[in-house]
Amino acid sequence: MFERYTGEAWEARFLPRLTYQEIAALPKEDALVILPIGAIEQHGPHMPVMTDALIGEAVLTHALDQLDEEGNIWLLPPLAYGKSNEHLDFPGTISLSASTLQGLVTDIATSVAKAGFRRLVLFNTHGGNTDLLNVAARELRISTGLMVFFLSPSSLNAAHDLLSDEEKEYGIHAGDYETSLVMAIKPAWVHTDKLVREIPDLSGLHYLTLEGKTRFAWVMSDISSSGAMGDSTQATSAKGELILSRCATTLALALKELATFEISTVRSAPREEMSVRDA
Template sequence: MLHGYTPPERFLPYLSWTDVDALEDKANTVIVLPVGAIEQHGPHMPCGVDAIIAAGVVGHAMARLPAEVPAYALAPITYGKSDEHLHFPGTMTLTGEILLHTIQEIGESVYRAGFRKLIMVNAHGGQPQPLEMAARELRLRHGDFMIIARSAWSVRVDTSFMSEQERELAMHAGHGETAVLMQLAPETLHMDRAEAHYPPPFPCPTLSSTRPAAAWTARDFGPSGVIGDPTGATPEQGAQLLEQLSSQWAQAIAEVHQARWIERQEMTWGRGQFSGHIESRS
Protein backbone atom coordinates (compact mmCIF):
# COMPACT_ATOMS: atom_id res chain seq x y z
CA MET A 1 0.00 0.00 0.00
CA LEU A 2 0.96 3.62 -0.50
CA HIS A 3 1.66 4.36 3.16
CA GLY A 4 4.69 2.04 3.16
CA TYR A 5 6.42 2.19 6.56
CA THR A 6 4.07 4.86 7.96
CA PRO A 7 1.13 3.82 10.17
CA PRO A 8 -2.04 4.30 8.08
CA GLU A 9 -3.57 6.62 10.66
CA ARG A 10 -0.54 8.93 10.32
CA PHE A 11 -0.68 9.06 6.50
CA LEU A 12 -2.26 12.28 5.26
CA PRO A 13 -3.29 10.99 1.80
CA TYR A 14 -5.57 8.44 3.49
CA LEU A 15 -7.74 11.24 4.89
CA SER A 16 -10.67 12.57 2.89
CA TRP A 17 -10.81 16.27 2.12
CA THR A 18 -13.53 16.65 4.73
CA ASP A 19 -11.31 14.89 7.28
CA VAL A 20 -8.48 17.31 6.51
CA ASP A 21 -10.84 20.27 6.63
CA ALA A 22 -12.09 19.21 10.08
CA LEU A 23 -8.66 18.73 11.70
CA GLU A 24 -8.15 20.82 14.82
CA ASP A 25 -5.22 23.21 15.27
CA LYS A 26 -3.85 22.69 11.79
CA ALA A 27 -1.44 25.58 12.33
CA ASN A 28 0.51 23.40 14.80
CA THR A 29 -0.03 20.05 13.10
CA VAL A 30 3.27 18.89 11.62
CA ILE A 31 3.37 17.64 8.03
CA VAL A 32 6.41 15.51 7.18
CA LEU A 33 7.62 14.97 3.61
CA PRO A 34 10.19 12.22 2.97
CA VAL A 35 12.47 13.14 0.06
CA GLY A 36 14.59 10.48 -1.61
CA ALA A 37 16.09 9.63 -4.97
CA ILE A 38 16.53 6.71 -7.36
CA GLU A 39 20.19 6.36 -8.26
CA GLN A 40 22.94 3.80 -8.36
CA HIS A 41 24.29 2.56 -5.04
CA GLY A 42 26.96 0.17 -6.19
CA PRO A 43 26.58 -3.48 -7.25
CA HIS A 44 25.27 -4.63 -3.86
CA MET A 45 22.37 -2.22 -3.29
CA PRO A 46 19.20 -1.27 -5.18
CA CYS A 47 18.89 2.09 -6.92
CA GLY A 48 16.00 2.99 -4.62
CA VAL A 49 18.12 3.22 -1.44
CA ASP A 50 17.54 6.92 -0.74
CA ALA A 51 13.79 6.70 -1.36
CA ILE A 52 13.57 3.63 0.90
CA ILE A 53 15.57 5.23 3.71
CA ALA A 54 13.62 8.52 3.58
CA ALA A 55 10.29 6.71 3.73
CA GLY A 56 11.53 4.20 6.30
CA VAL A 57 12.98 6.71 8.74
CA VAL A 58 9.89 8.94 8.55
CA GLY A 59 7.53 5.98 8.84
CA HIS A 60 9.27 4.55 11.89
CA ALA A 61 9.41 8.01 13.46
CA MET A 62 5.68 8.51 12.94
CA ALA A 63 5.03 5.14 14.60
CA ARG A 64 6.92 6.33 17.69
CA LEU A 65 4.97 9.56 18.16
CA PRO A 66 2.66 9.87 21.16
CA ALA A 67 -0.99 9.95 20.16
CA GLU A 68 -1.36 13.50 21.43
CA VAL A 69 1.18 14.89 18.92
CA PRO A 70 -0.70 15.83 15.72
CA ALA A 71 1.49 14.93 12.75
CA TYR A 72 1.03 13.30 9.35
CA ALA A 73 3.39 12.02 6.69
CA LEU A 74 2.98 12.72 3.01
CA ALA A 75 3.76 10.24 0.26
CA PRO A 76 7.51 10.39 -0.39
CA ILE A 77 9.19 12.14 -3.28
CA THR A 78 11.06 9.22 -4.81
CA TYR A 79 12.77 10.96 -7.72
CA GLY A 80 15.46 13.51 -6.92
CA LYS A 81 18.36 15.46 -8.36
CA SER A 82 20.82 12.65 -9.02
CA ASP A 83 22.77 13.89 -12.03
CA GLU A 84 26.11 13.14 -10.34
CA HIS A 85 25.23 9.45 -10.82
CA LEU A 86 23.80 9.59 -14.34
CA HIS A 87 26.72 7.65 -15.83
CA PHE A 88 25.37 4.53 -14.09
CA PRO A 89 22.31 2.68 -15.49
CA GLY A 90 19.25 2.73 -13.26
CA THR A 91 19.75 6.31 -12.10
CA MET A 92 16.63 8.45 -12.60
CA THR A 93 17.19 12.17 -12.20
CA LEU A 94 15.28 15.41 -12.19
CA THR A 95 16.94 18.76 -12.77
CA GLY A 96 17.49 20.91 -9.71
CA GLU A 97 14.97 23.40 -11.07
CA ILE A 98 12.23 20.79 -11.41
CA LEU A 99 12.87 19.46 -7.91
CA LEU A 100 12.85 23.00 -6.50
CA HIS A 101 9.52 23.80 -8.15
CA THR A 102 8.07 20.44 -7.11
CA ILE A 103 8.87 21.20 -3.47
CA GLN A 104 7.40 24.67 -3.81
CA GLU A 105 4.15 23.32 -5.28
CA ILE A 106 3.81 20.69 -2.55
CA GLY A 107 4.54 23.35 0.06
CA GLU A 108 1.87 25.62 -1.40
CA SER A 109 -0.61 22.74 -1.26
CA VAL A 110 0.25 22.10 2.39
CA TYR A 111 -0.19 25.78 3.19
CA ARG A 112 -3.43 26.05 1.22
CA ALA A 113 -4.88 23.19 3.27
CA GLY A 114 -4.34 25.25 6.43
CA PHE A 115 -1.12 23.67 7.75
CA ARG A 116 1.73 25.92 8.85
CA LYS A 117 4.51 23.47 9.77
CA LEU A 118 6.35 21.38 7.19
CA ILE A 119 9.44 19.19 7.67
CA MET A 120 11.34 17.73 4.73
CA VAL A 121 13.45 14.67 5.62
CA ASN A 122 15.98 14.26 2.82
CA ALA A 123 17.96 11.04 2.36
CA HIS A 124 20.00 12.05 -0.70
CA GLY A 125 23.17 14.06 -0.18
CA GLY A 126 23.16 15.52 -3.69
CA GLN A 127 20.09 17.71 -3.34
CA PRO A 128 19.97 19.80 -0.14
CA GLN A 129 20.41 23.05 -2.08
CA PRO A 130 17.15 22.87 -4.12
CA LEU A 131 15.23 21.90 -0.98
CA GLU A 132 16.71 24.75 1.04
CA MET A 133 16.06 27.24 -1.78
CA ALA A 134 12.44 26.08 -2.06
CA ALA A 135 12.00 26.36 1.71
CA ARG A 136 13.38 29.91 1.72
CA GLU A 137 11.08 30.93 -1.13
CA LEU A 138 8.05 29.50 0.68
CA ARG A 139 9.07 31.35 3.82
CA LEU A 140 9.26 34.60 1.89
CA ARG A 141 5.83 34.01 0.41
CA HIS A 142 4.17 33.07 3.68
CA GLY A 143 5.31 34.74 6.88
CA ASP A 144 3.52 32.27 9.16
CA PHE A 145 4.94 29.16 7.47
CA MET A 146 7.60 27.19 9.38
CA ILE A 147 9.57 25.04 6.91
CA ILE A 148 12.49 22.80 7.82
CA ALA A 149 14.66 20.93 5.31
CA ARG A 150 17.17 18.55 6.90
CA SER A 151 19.08 15.41 6.07
CA ALA A 152 17.65 12.19 7.45
CA TRP A 153 21.11 11.62 8.94
CA SER A 154 21.39 15.05 10.60
CA VAL A 155 20.08 13.86 13.97
CA ARG A 156 22.38 12.35 16.61
CA VAL A 157 23.36 8.72 15.99
CA ASP A 158 26.16 6.57 17.37
CA THR A 159 28.47 5.43 14.57
CA SER A 160 31.30 4.26 16.81
CA PHE A 161 31.11 0.80 15.25
CA MET A 162 32.40 2.29 11.97
CA SER A 163 36.07 2.85 11.26
CA GLU A 164 37.49 6.36 11.45
CA GLN A 165 38.16 6.20 7.71
CA GLU A 166 34.52 5.35 7.06
CA ARG A 167 33.23 8.20 9.22
CA GLU A 168 35.51 10.70 7.49
CA LEU A 169 35.43 9.60 3.86
CA ALA A 170 32.33 7.51 3.17
CA MET A 171 29.86 9.37 0.98
CA HIS A 172 27.72 6.83 -0.84
CA ALA A 173 26.60 3.20 -0.50
CA GLY A 174 28.86 2.62 2.47
CA HIS A 175 28.53 1.07 5.92
CA GLY A 176 25.62 3.14 7.30
CA GLU A 177 23.26 2.99 4.33
CA THR A 178 23.92 -0.72 3.86
CA ALA A 179 23.23 -1.51 7.53
CA VAL A 180 19.95 0.46 7.56
CA LEU A 181 18.79 -1.26 4.38
CA MET A 182 19.41 -4.62 6.07
CA GLN A 183 16.47 -3.62 8.29
CA LEU A 184 14.22 -1.83 5.83
CA ALA A 185 14.58 -3.95 2.68
CA PRO A 186 17.00 -6.85 3.19
CA GLU A 187 15.61 -8.73 0.19
CA THR A 188 17.04 -6.06 -2.14
CA LEU A 189 20.67 -6.50 -1.04
CA HIS A 190 23.39 -8.63 -2.65
CA MET A 191 26.16 -8.60 -0.08
CA ASP A 192 28.21 -11.10 -2.07
CA ARG A 193 28.82 -8.20 -4.48
CA ALA A 194 29.77 -5.66 -1.80
CA GLU A 195 33.12 -3.95 -2.19
CA ALA A 196 34.93 -1.05 -0.55
CA HIS A 197 36.26 2.00 -2.32
CA TYR A 198 37.41 5.33 -0.91
CA PRO A 199 38.14 8.50 -2.86
CA PRO A 200 41.76 9.53 -3.36
CA PRO A 201 42.94 12.52 -1.29
CA PHE A 202 41.92 15.84 -2.77
CA PRO A 203 45.11 17.59 -3.95
CA CYS A 204 44.27 20.92 -2.23
CA PRO A 205 44.21 20.09 1.51
CA THR A 206 43.73 23.75 2.47
CA LEU A 207 40.30 23.63 0.84
CA SER A 208 39.36 20.10 1.85
CA SER A 209 40.95 17.84 4.44
CA THR A 210 38.72 14.84 3.79
CA ARG A 211 36.14 15.22 1.01
CA PRO A 212 36.72 16.83 -2.39
CA ALA A 213 36.07 20.56 -2.54
CA ALA A 214 35.70 20.56 -6.34
CA ALA A 215 32.58 19.57 -8.26
CA TRP A 216 32.56 15.81 -8.76
CA THR A 217 30.57 12.94 -10.22
CA ALA A 218 30.37 9.44 -8.83
CA ARG A 219 32.47 7.95 -11.61
CA ASP A 220 35.38 10.19 -10.59
CA PHE A 221 35.96 7.81 -7.69
CA GLY A 222 35.93 4.50 -9.55
CA PRO A 223 33.78 2.19 -11.64
CA SER A 224 31.68 0.61 -8.85
CA GLY A 225 29.77 3.70 -7.69
CA VAL A 226 30.63 2.92 -4.04
CA ILE A 227 32.34 5.58 -1.93
CA GLY A 228 32.92 3.87 1.41
CA ASP A 229 33.07 0.35 2.82
CA PRO A 230 29.81 -1.60 3.09
CA THR A 231 31.44 -4.97 3.75
CA GLY A 232 31.30 -4.80 7.56
CA ALA A 233 27.64 -3.85 7.87
CA THR A 234 25.41 -6.10 9.97
CA PRO A 235 21.65 -6.30 10.60
CA GLU A 236 22.27 -5.55 14.28
CA GLN A 237 24.01 -2.29 13.38
CA GLY A 238 21.14 -1.48 11.03
CA ALA A 239 18.63 -2.03 13.83
CA GLN A 240 20.66 0.26 16.11
CA LEU A 241 20.88 3.01 13.48
CA LEU A 242 17.20 2.80 12.53
CA GLU A 243 16.14 2.91 16.17
CA GLN A 244 18.26 6.01 16.79
CA LEU A 245 17.21 7.76 13.58
CA SER A 246 13.51 7.13 14.13
CA SER A 247 13.50 8.03 17.82
CA GLN A 248 15.45 11.24 17.19
CA TRP A 249 13.12 12.25 14.37
CA ALA A 250 10.07 11.48 16.50
CA GLN A 251 11.47 13.81 19.14
CA ALA A 252 12.14 16.49 16.51
CA ILE A 253 8.59 16.26 15.16
CA ALA A 254 7.19 16.61 18.69
CA GLU A 255 9.42 19.65 19.28
CA VAL A 256 8.26 21.28 16.03
CA HIS A 257 4.66 20.73 17.11
CA GLN A 258 5.37 22.59 20.35
CA ALA A 259 7.47 25.32 18.75
CA ARG A 260 6.12 28.83 18.49
CA TRP A 261 8.53 30.54 16.13
CA ILE A 262 8.66 34.04 14.67
CA GLU A 263 5.80 35.11 12.45
CA ARG A 264 6.27 37.83 9.88
CA GLN A 265 3.27 40.11 10.28
CA GLU A 266 3.94 42.49 7.44
CA MET A 267 6.16 42.54 4.39
CA THR A 268 6.68 45.11 1.67
CA TRP A 269 9.00 45.02 -1.29
CA GLY A 270 10.56 48.15 -2.73
CA ARG A 271 13.12 48.83 -5.40
CA GLY A 272 15.99 46.57 -4.51
CA GLN A 273 15.17 46.65 -0.82
CA PHE A 274 12.95 44.96 1.70
CA SER A 275 11.37 46.14 4.88
CA GLY A 276 9.41 44.03 7.26
CA HIS A 277 8.05 43.73 10.76
CA ILE A 278 8.70 40.57 12.78
CA GLU A 279 6.95 39.61 15.97
CA SER A 280 7.04 36.52 18.14
CA ARG A 281 4.19 34.12 17.78
CA SER A 282 2.16 33.71 20.94
Protein backbone atom coordinates in the same frame (compact mmCIF):
# COMPACT_ATOMS: atom_id res chain seq x y z
CA MET B 1 -6.57 -6.62 -0.23
CA PHE B 2 -3.55 -4.42 -0.90
CA GLU B 3 -0.59 -4.50 1.47
CA ARG B 4 1.10 -1.13 1.00
CA TYR B 5 0.30 1.65 3.52
CA THR B 6 -0.47 -0.81 6.30
CA GLY B 7 0.66 -0.51 9.91
CA GLU B 8 0.12 2.02 12.66
CA ALA B 9 2.10 4.92 11.16
CA TRP B 10 0.34 4.79 7.79
CA GLU B 11 -3.11 4.29 9.29
CA ALA B 12 -2.76 7.08 11.83
CA ARG B 13 -0.40 9.59 10.17
CA PHE B 14 -0.80 9.41 6.39
CA LEU B 15 -2.45 12.70 5.46
CA PRO B 16 -3.97 11.64 2.10
CA ARG B 17 -5.85 8.73 3.68
CA LEU B 18 -8.17 11.40 5.16
CA THR B 19 -11.07 13.06 3.36
CA TYR B 20 -11.01 16.75 2.57
CA GLN B 21 -13.54 17.33 5.33
CA GLU B 22 -11.31 15.57 7.86
CA ILE B 23 -8.31 17.60 6.68
CA ALA B 24 -10.32 20.81 6.92
CA ALA B 25 -11.28 19.90 10.49
CA LEU B 26 -7.70 19.19 11.65
CA PRO B 27 -6.37 21.76 14.10
CA LYS B 28 -3.59 23.53 12.17
CA GLU B 29 -2.07 25.63 14.95
CA ASP B 30 0.25 22.87 16.20
CA ALA B 31 0.27 20.66 13.09
CA LEU B 32 3.38 19.48 11.26
CA VAL B 33 3.35 18.12 7.70
CA ILE B 34 6.26 16.00 6.48
CA LEU B 35 7.30 15.74 2.85
CA PRO B 36 9.84 12.91 2.43
CA ILE B 37 12.23 13.42 -0.48
CA GLY B 38 14.54 10.62 -1.56
CA ALA B 39 16.34 9.60 -4.73
CA ILE B 40 16.31 6.84 -7.31
CA GLU B 41 19.97 6.51 -8.16
CA GLN B 42 22.69 3.91 -8.44
CA HIS B 43 24.05 2.70 -5.10
CA GLY B 44 27.03 0.62 -6.14
CA PRO B 45 26.96 -2.98 -7.36
CA HIS B 46 25.40 -4.25 -4.12
CA MET B 47 22.38 -2.05 -3.43
CA PRO B 48 19.07 -1.14 -5.11
CA VAL B 49 18.68 2.18 -6.87
CA MET B 50 15.78 2.87 -4.50
CA THR B 51 18.10 2.93 -1.47
CA ASP B 52 17.62 6.59 -0.43
CA ALA B 53 13.84 6.60 -0.91
CA LEU B 54 13.57 3.28 0.92
CA ILE B 55 15.65 4.44 3.91
CA GLY B 56 13.52 7.59 4.23
CA GLU B 57 10.24 5.69 4.32
CA ALA B 58 11.57 3.11 6.79
CA VAL B 59 13.03 5.67 9.22
CA LEU B 60 9.86 7.76 9.12
CA THR B 61 7.59 4.75 9.59
CA HIS B 62 9.54 3.68 12.68
CA ALA B 63 9.62 7.25 14.06
CA LEU B 64 5.89 7.83 13.55
CA ASP B 65 5.16 4.51 15.29
CA GLN B 66 6.76 6.00 18.40
CA LEU B 67 4.58 9.12 18.53
CA ASP B 68 1.78 9.18 21.04
CA GLU B 69 -1.73 9.58 19.74
CA GLU B 70 -2.07 13.29 20.41
CA GLY B 71 0.79 14.38 18.15
CA ASN B 72 -0.62 16.35 15.23
CA ILE B 73 2.01 15.14 12.75
CA TRP B 74 1.16 14.15 9.19
CA LEU B 75 2.99 12.39 6.40
CA LEU B 76 2.60 13.25 2.71
CA PRO B 77 3.18 10.64 -0.01
CA PRO B 78 6.97 10.31 -0.26
CA LEU B 79 8.60 11.90 -3.28
CA ALA B 80 10.85 9.03 -4.36
CA TYR B 81 12.80 11.00 -6.99
CA GLY B 82 15.43 13.60 -6.31
CA LYS B 83 18.18 15.55 -8.00
CA SER B 84 20.65 12.81 -8.86
CA ASN B 85 22.44 14.04 -11.97
CA GLU B 86 25.79 13.32 -10.30
CA HIS B 87 24.92 9.61 -10.73
CA LEU B 88 23.62 9.64 -14.31
CA ASP B 89 26.76 7.91 -15.61
CA PHE B 90 25.33 4.76 -14.01
CA PRO B 91 22.14 3.16 -15.39
CA GLY B 92 19.00 3.06 -13.27
CA THR B 93 19.52 6.58 -11.98
CA ILE B 94 16.38 8.64 -12.57
CA SER B 95 17.12 12.30 -11.91
CA LEU B 96 14.95 15.38 -11.64
CA SER B 97 16.58 18.61 -12.74
CA ALA B 98 17.18 21.23 -10.04
CA SER B 99 14.39 23.43 -11.42
CA THR B 100 11.94 20.50 -11.58
CA LEU B 101 12.62 19.43 -8.00
CA GLN B 102 12.35 22.99 -6.75
CA GLY B 103 9.13 23.40 -8.74
CA LEU B 104 7.63 20.20 -7.30
CA VAL B 105 8.50 21.10 -3.73
CA THR B 106 7.19 24.64 -4.26
CA ASP B 107 3.87 23.46 -5.68
CA ILE B 108 3.38 20.90 -2.90
CA ALA B 109 4.27 23.43 -0.20
CA THR B 110 1.98 26.06 -1.71
CA SER B 111 -0.90 23.56 -1.60
CA VAL B 112 -0.08 22.61 1.99
CA ALA B 113 -0.15 26.29 2.97
CA LYS B 114 -3.44 26.84 1.13
CA ALA B 115 -5.03 24.05 3.22
CA GLY B 116 -4.18 26.12 6.29
CA PHE B 117 -1.13 24.28 7.59
CA ARG B 118 1.69 26.37 9.07
CA ARG B 119 4.66 23.99 9.23
CA LEU B 120 6.33 21.79 6.62
CA VAL B 121 9.36 19.54 6.99
CA LEU B 122 11.47 18.70 3.97
CA PHE B 123 12.67 15.28 5.11
CA ASN B 124 15.62 14.41 2.93
CA THR B 125 17.62 11.20 2.51
CA HIS B 126 19.84 12.12 -0.44
CA GLY B 127 22.92 14.31 -0.01
CA GLY B 128 22.62 15.62 -3.58
CA ASN B 129 19.28 17.25 -2.69
CA THR B 130 20.58 19.15 0.32
CA ASP B 131 21.81 22.40 -1.19
CA LEU B 132 18.77 22.81 -3.42
CA LEU B 133 16.27 21.99 -0.65
CA ASN B 134 17.83 24.57 1.65
CA VAL B 135 17.46 27.18 -1.09
CA ALA B 136 13.87 26.02 -1.66
CA ALA B 137 13.11 26.12 2.08
CA ARG B 138 14.06 29.79 2.33
CA GLU B 139 12.20 30.68 -0.87
CA LEU B 140 9.10 28.94 0.55
CA ARG B 141 9.42 30.77 3.86
CA ILE B 142 9.22 33.99 1.84
CA SER B 143 6.58 33.00 -0.73
CA THR B 144 4.15 31.02 1.48
CA GLY B 145 4.79 32.24 5.04
CA LEU B 146 5.11 28.60 6.13
CA MET B 147 7.62 27.65 8.79
CA VAL B 148 9.80 25.32 6.71
CA PHE B 149 12.27 22.83 8.17
CA PHE B 150 15.07 20.79 6.62
CA LEU B 151 15.84 17.49 8.28
CA SER B 152 18.02 14.58 7.25
CA PRO B 153 18.28 11.31 9.24
CA SER B 154 22.02 11.13 8.55
CA SER B 155 22.44 14.31 10.65
CA LEU B 156 20.73 12.75 13.70
CA ASN B 157 24.10 11.41 14.84
CA ALA B 158 22.74 7.88 15.21
CA ALA B 159 25.86 6.06 14.04
CA HIS B 160 28.73 8.10 15.51
CA ASP B 161 30.10 5.20 17.60
CA LEU B 162 29.33 2.49 15.02
CA LEU B 163 31.43 3.69 12.08
CA SER B 164 35.18 3.95 11.59
CA ASP B 165 36.81 7.39 11.27
CA GLU B 166 37.49 6.64 7.61
CA GLU B 167 33.82 5.80 7.09
CA LYS B 168 32.67 8.99 8.82
CA GLU B 169 34.90 10.97 6.46
CA TYR B 170 34.32 9.13 3.19
CA GLY B 171 31.33 6.81 3.60
CA ILE B 172 28.99 9.16 1.80
CA HIS B 173 27.35 6.76 -0.63
CA ALA B 174 26.43 3.07 -0.39
CA GLY B 175 29.05 2.61 2.33
CA ASP B 176 28.80 0.97 5.75
CA TYR B 177 26.00 3.28 7.00
CA GLU B 178 23.55 2.93 4.12
CA THR B 179 24.32 -0.72 3.46
CA SER B 180 23.76 -1.65 7.12
CA LEU B 181 20.44 0.18 7.03
CA VAL B 182 19.18 -1.58 3.90
CA MET B 183 20.37 -4.92 5.32
CA ALA B 184 18.05 -4.22 8.25
CA ILE B 185 15.15 -2.82 6.19
CA LYS B 186 15.07 -5.09 3.11
CA PRO B 187 17.75 -7.78 3.46
CA ALA B 188 16.82 -9.48 0.19
CA TRP B 189 17.57 -6.25 -1.70
CA VAL B 190 21.28 -6.25 -0.75
CA HIS B 191 23.77 -8.34 -2.74
CA THR B 192 26.13 -9.38 0.02
CA ASP B 193 28.42 -11.09 -2.51
CA LYS B 194 29.10 -7.71 -4.14
CA LEU B 195 30.01 -5.52 -1.17
CA VAL B 196 32.78 -3.09 -2.01
CA ARG B 197 35.31 -0.83 -0.30
CA GLU B 198 36.21 2.28 -2.26
CA ILE B 199 37.93 5.30 -0.72
CA PRO B 200 39.03 8.31 -2.81
CA ASP B 201 42.67 9.37 -2.99
CA LEU B 202 42.83 12.85 -1.49
CA SER B 203 46.37 12.44 -0.16
CA GLY B 204 48.50 15.56 -0.40
CA LEU B 205 45.51 17.90 -0.31
CA HIS B 206 45.38 20.32 2.60
CA TYR B 207 42.30 22.36 1.77
CA LEU B 208 40.15 20.40 -0.65
CA THR B 209 37.57 17.92 0.64
CA LEU B 210 34.59 16.12 -0.88
CA GLU B 211 31.95 17.78 1.23
CA GLY B 212 33.80 20.16 3.55
CA LYS B 213 33.97 23.94 3.33
CA THR B 214 36.52 24.04 0.52
CA ARG B 215 35.41 21.57 -2.08
CA PHE B 216 35.47 20.66 -5.74
CA ALA B 217 32.36 19.98 -7.79
CA TRP B 218 32.19 16.30 -8.71
CA VAL B 219 30.02 13.67 -10.28
CA MET B 220 30.25 10.15 -8.90
CA SER B 221 32.29 8.81 -11.82
CA ASP B 222 34.96 11.46 -11.03
CA ILE B 223 35.57 10.01 -7.59
CA SER B 224 34.46 6.36 -7.71
CA SER B 225 34.71 3.56 -10.24
CA SER B 226 32.25 1.21 -8.47
CA GLY B 227 29.66 3.93 -7.85
CA ALA B 228 30.05 3.47 -4.10
CA MET B 229 32.02 5.60 -1.65
CA GLY B 230 32.88 4.02 1.67
CA ASP B 231 33.30 0.49 3.00
CA SER B 232 30.19 -1.65 2.73
CA THR B 233 32.22 -4.77 3.62
CA GLN B 234 31.85 -3.63 7.25
CA ALA B 235 28.05 -3.48 7.04
CA THR B 236 25.85 -5.75 9.17
CA SER B 237 22.11 -5.96 9.64
CA ALA B 238 22.58 -5.72 13.43
CA LYS B 239 24.31 -2.36 12.96
CA GLY B 240 21.51 -1.31 10.62
CA GLU B 241 18.84 -2.26 13.19
CA LEU B 242 20.60 -0.16 15.83
CA ILE B 243 20.99 2.86 13.52
CA LEU B 244 17.35 2.55 12.47
CA SER B 245 16.02 2.43 16.00
CA ARG B 246 18.26 5.31 17.18
CA CYS B 247 17.27 7.41 14.14
CA ALA B 248 13.60 6.72 14.79
CA THR B 249 13.79 7.61 18.48
CA THR B 250 15.68 10.87 17.87
CA LEU B 251 13.50 11.75 14.90
CA ALA B 252 10.28 11.26 16.91
CA LEU B 253 11.61 13.71 19.53
CA ALA B 254 12.77 16.19 16.88
CA LEU B 255 9.41 16.10 15.10
CA LYS B 256 7.61 16.92 18.36
CA GLU B 257 9.86 19.96 18.80
CA LEU B 258 9.24 21.09 15.22
CA ALA B 259 5.46 20.67 15.63
CA THR B 260 5.31 23.26 18.40
CA PHE B 261 8.08 25.57 17.18
CA GLU B 262 7.01 29.20 16.71
CA ILE B 263 9.43 31.22 14.61
CA SER B 264 7.98 34.46 16.02
CA THR B 265 9.56 33.65 19.39
CA VAL B 266 13.12 33.43 18.04
CA ARG B 267 13.87 37.11 17.62
CA SER B 268 14.68 38.83 20.88
CA ALA B 269 13.85 42.51 21.22
CA PRO B 270 16.86 44.88 21.16
CA ARG B 271 17.67 46.27 24.58
CA GLU B 272 16.80 49.89 23.73
CA GLU B 273 13.40 48.89 22.38
CA MET B 274 12.64 46.93 25.54
CA SER B 275 13.54 49.84 27.81
CA VAL B 276 11.35 52.18 25.75
CA ARG B 277 8.45 49.74 26.01
CA ASP B 278 9.04 49.14 29.70
CA ALA B 279 9.18 52.86 30.44
